[in-house]
Amino acid sequence: MSLVCVQNFSISLDGFGTGEGTSREAPFGHAGERLHEWMFETRWWREKSAEAGGSAGVDDAFVRQHDIGIGAEIMGAGKFGYPGWHGNGDWKGWWGANPPFHTPVFVLTQHVRPPIEMEGGTTYHFVDAPPAEALEMARHAANGQNVRIGGGATVIRDFLAEGLIDHAHIAVTPMLLGRGARLWDGLEALEQTYAIEAVSAPSGVTHLTLLRRAG
Amino acid sequence: MSLVCVQNFSISLDGFGTGEGTSREAPFGHAGERLHEWMFETRWWREKSAEAGGSAGVDDAFVRQHDIGIGAEIMGAGKFGYPGWHGNGDWKGWWGANPPFHTPVFVLTQHVRPPIEMEGGTTYHFVDAPPAEALEMARHAANGQNVRIGGGATVIRDFLAEGLIDHAHIAVTPMLLGRGARLWDGLEALEQTYAIEAVSAPSGVTHLTLLRRAG
Numbered sequence: 001m002s003l004v005c006v007q008n009f010s011i012s013l014d015g016f017g018t019g020e021g022t023s024r025e026a027p028f029g030h031a032g033e034r035l036h037e038w039m040f041e042t043r044w045w046r047e048k049s050a051e052a053g054g055s056a057g058v059d060d061a062f063v064r065q066h067d068i069g070i071g072a073e074i075m076g077a078g079k080f081g082y083p084g085w086h087g088n089g090d091w092k093g094w095w096g097a098n099p100p101f102h103t104p105v106f107v108l109t110q111h112v113r114p115p116i117e118m119e120g121g122t123t124y125h126f127v128d129a130p131p132a133e134a135l136e137m138a139r140h141a142a143n144g145q146n147v148r149i150g151g152g153a154t155v156i157r158d159f160l161a162e163g164l165i166d167h168a169h170i171a172v173t174p175m176l177l178g179r180g181a182r183l184w185d186g187l188e189a190l191e192q193t194y195a196i197e198a199v200s201a202p203s204g205v206t207h208l209t210l211l212r213r214a215g
Numbered sequence: 216m217s218l219v220c221v222q223n224f225s226i227s228l229d230g231f232g233t234g235e236g237t238s239r240e241a242p243f244g245h246a247g248e249r250l251h252e253w254m255f256e257t258r259w260w261r262e263k264s265a266e267a268g269g270s271a272g273v274d275d276a277f278v279r280q281h282d283i284g285i286g287a288e289i290m291g292a293g294k295f296g297y298p299g300w301h302g303n304g305d306w307k308g309w310w311g312a313n314p315p316f317h318t319p320v321f322v323l324t325q326h327v328r329p330p331i332e333m334e335g336g337t338t339y340h341f342v343d344a345p346p347a348e349a350l351e352m353a354r355h356a357a358n359g360q361n362v363r364i365g366g367g368a369t370v371i372r373d374f375l376a377e378g379l380i381d382h383a384h385i386a387v388t389p390m391l392l393g394r395g396a397r398l399w400d401g402l403e404a405l406e407q408t409y410a411i412e413a414v415s416a417p418s419g420v421t422h423l424t425l426l427r428r429a430g
Contacts, residue, residue, distance in 0.1 A: 013411070013423075014399035015229060174411035174423075178403025184229035188393025196228070196389035198415040206413045206421050208228075208389075 002139060003146045006156055006168035006210075007066050009183075010035040013172060016180035017153030024082035027094055031177050038173060038205045039063050048100075058201045062169055066100075071145025072138040073101050076155035077109040080124065086111030093124060101150075104141040106134055108155060131159050153181040160187055160194075160210075168194075168210040217354060218361045221371055221383035221425075222281050224398075225250040228387060231395035232368030239297035242309055246392050253388060253420045254278050263315075273416045277384055281315075286360025287353040288316050291370035292324040295339065301326030308339060316365075319356040321349055323370060346374050368396040375402055375409075375425075383409075383425040 011017045012035065019031030028035065039045050043054035044063045054060065077085075085091040086109065093099060093116075102121040112126040125141075127134055138147045149159050149168075159165050170183070190196075194210040201207065226232045227250065234246030243250065254260050258269035259278045269275065292300075300306040301324065308314060308331075317336035327341040340356075342349055353362045364374050364383075374380050385398070405411075409425040416422065 013230075014402070172413075172421075174413060175406040176399055176402050176404060178401070184391055186393070187229070187391050189391060191390040196419065198387075198389060198419060198421045200413040200415045200421060204411065204413060206387075206415060 002071070002142060002144055003166040004135065004149060004159070004164055005070070005146050006149050006151075006165060006170065008039065008063055008169060008171060009151050009153075009156060010038070010171045010173055010205075011153070011183050012175050012177040014176045014178065015182045015184045016177040017151060017156070017183050018078070019177055019180040022078060022083060027082070029180055031180060034175060035173055035177075038171065038201075038203045041203065055203065058199060058207060059203050059205060062171070062207055065169070069146050070103060070148045071142025072103050073105045073148040073150045074134050074138050074155070074159075075105060075107055075150035076152045077107060077111075078152050079150055079155075080107045080109070086113075092116055092118065095122075098122075103145075104138070105150075106138050106141075108134055131162050131164055135159075135164055153183040157183055157185065157187065160190065163193060163212070165210070166212050168208075170208040170210070172206040172208060174204040217286070217357060217359055218381040219350065219364060219374070219379055220285070220361050221364050221366075221380060221385065223254065223278055223384060223386060224366050224368075224371060225253070225386045225388055225420075226368070226398050227390050227392040229391045229393065230397045230399045231392040232366060232371070232398050233293070234392055234395040237293060237298060242297070244395055246395060249390060250388055250392075253386065253416075253418045256418065270418065273414060273422060274418050274420060277386070277422055280384070284361050285318060285363045286357025287318050288320045288363040288365045289349050289353050289370070289374075290320060290322055290365040291367045292322060292326075293367050294365055294370075295322045295324070301328075307331055307333065310337075313337075318360075319353070320365075321353050321356075323349060346377050346379055350374075350379055368398040372398055372400065372402065375405065378408060378427070380425070381427050383423075385423040385425070387421040387423060389419040 019029030021029040042060040042063050043056050046054035080093050098119040099122040104123050106125050110128050116124045197209040199207050234244030236244040257275040257278050258271050261269035295308050313334040314337040319338050321340050325343050331339045412424040414422050
């Protein structure tokens with residue numbers, strides 16, 4: 001059975017998944033890379049950068065799931081590009097010539113354009129559709145494999161609010177961003193539809209796992 | 216050296232320390248007792264209720280610190296009474312005839328009244344003062360012991376914002392309240408002044424410890 005997953009989505013203690021003031025120079029706004037530093041310290045990340053070392057504990061176990069069994073991703077316009085990217089016909093995303101997705105990627109945007117095929121198996125499709133409809137396209141493209149909901153915060157929130165996510169891994173980092181895009185807004189009583197597990201890592205990150213309750 | 220502490224202050228994953236709609240019938244508003252259920256399951260709580268059983272792990276270790284070395288407490292008006300208690304001359308607080316504080320307690324309120332002496336060592340003092348000034352009174356009353364900042368969320372936030380707290384224990388419970396009084400607002404970059412440790416308990420609660428950095 002194909003699942004809809006969130007993986008390695010990092011937020012601050014006060015619930016922000018992105019800082020304020022995102023731009024071409026600052027993809028995460030005033031947050032910078034701080035929300036994601038725990039990932040850079042893992043063996044998985046080092047291997048991808050052809051480096052030795054890195055942690056091999058719970059942080060590494062979680063990040064490694066990124067590569068397993070995913071057949072498509074859905075992402076918000078802000079994960080694809082800076083505010084205003086749609087005015088730039090040459091923009092091909094933040095993620096380089098060989099993006100780390102290696103699957104079809106559905107970018108939710110009001111500014112649709114023809115698909116862009118990248119190296120390594122990633123093809124960006126631009127869709128102006130509500131969550132359930134975008135998910136139907138992604139499921140079809142995933143061909144029986146899982147669909148990753150890649151963020152940002154507002155996209156994950158929208159999919160959670162509609163009960164479209166089966167399994168979510170959220171990494172809570174020990175810092176207070178104070179401003180930006182909040183993940184948890186409008187999700188009152190989410191614990192009634194999702195079982196929530198928490199485990200803290202020596203890095204200081206607390207890994208939350210949300211698993212949709214049966215029935 | 217006398218310290219200023221927060222103990223066992225429970226919040227939801229989305230950062231609320233109290234729900235919306237607090238009243239005489241609903242001290243925590245729509246949150247009810249849910250934020251505090253993890254405490255009721257500890258051996259410490261059961262002992263106080265002269266009951267057997269209860270957990271003896273990390274939850275119990277944290278709650279037990281409540282009774283140790285505290286010489287005074289500062290609390291907000293909402294921890295003393297329901298909205299409008301100041302119009303009720305007979306009101307002596309939520310906490311019964313023998314409150315669990317057993318020290319002088321400074322209630323921050325614009326509606327001052329004469330002190331109320333309760334059984335068991337608790338005396339309520341009503342003060343209309345900014346955080347630093349109230350702390351000076353409480354320190355004096357604590358006579359060399361520690362001062363507890365008892366909450367609610369806005370009181371703890373105000374004392375944190377002014378850097379008046381040495382050590383805080385916050386218990387994050389796996390639920391989303393969606394609305395109420397937020398703890399973390401306006402505390403951007405708190406991790407620069409406080410080292411933050413997180414440890415998750417089998418109960419599902421994640422215990423955060425904030426310790427003011429030296430210097």
